[in-house]
Amino acid sequence: MAGEPQADCLFCKIVAGEVPATVVRESQTIVAFRDINPQAPTHVLVIPKAHYPDAASLAAAEPQLAVDVLLEAGEVAAAENIVAGDSGPGTGYRIVFNTGSGAGQTVFHAHAHVLGGRGLNWPPG
Numbered sequence: 001m002a003g004e005p006q007a008d009c010l011f012c013k014i015v016a017g018e019v020p021a022t023v024v025r026e027s028q029t030i031v032a033f034r035d036i037n038p039q040a041p042t043h044v045l046v047i048p049k050a051h052y053p054d055a056a057s058l059a060a061a062e063p064q065l066a067v068d069v070l071l072e073a074g075e076v077a078a079a080e081n082i083v084a085g086d087s088g089p090g091t092g093y094r095i096v097f098n099t100g101s102g103a104g105q106t107v108f109h110a111h112a113h114v115l116g117g118r119g120l121n122w123p124p125g
Helices: 008-015 055-059 063-079
Strands: 021-025 029-032 042-048 094-097 112-116
Touching: 008 029, 008 042, 021 063, 029 063, 042 063, 055 063, 063 094, 063 112
Parallel strands: none
Antiparallel strands: 021 029, 029 042, 042 112, 094 112
C-alpha cells in the first residue's frame, strides 16, 4: 500500500533505524542524511518517512509531504551554508529528483538530492 514501509526498501530501513545513516536533520515527516557516494562537497538526501516510489507519486498522494521535502531541502542548504548569496566559490545549490532507472534513480523511495559546495554546471548529466 502506498505510503506504507516496504520491507525491501533501503530508505524505509533507514527511517526505521535498521540501517545506519549520517542523519543531519529529522522531523516528524522527513529524514535528511548524507549520501554515501557524494557527488559534491554537500550531498544530502531528503526523504519522506512514508514510502512512495518517486516524487510524482508522492506529490499526487500527499502534496503537503512533498512540500515538506522541499522545505527541508532548503533548511539543509541553509545549515550547510550553501544558499545563494553566501560568499565564496560554489555558492548556491541544486535540488534533484531522479525518476526512473534511466534517470539514475537507484532507490525507489522518493527522495531529493541537495547538492552544493562547488560550481554545478548546466546542463546536468
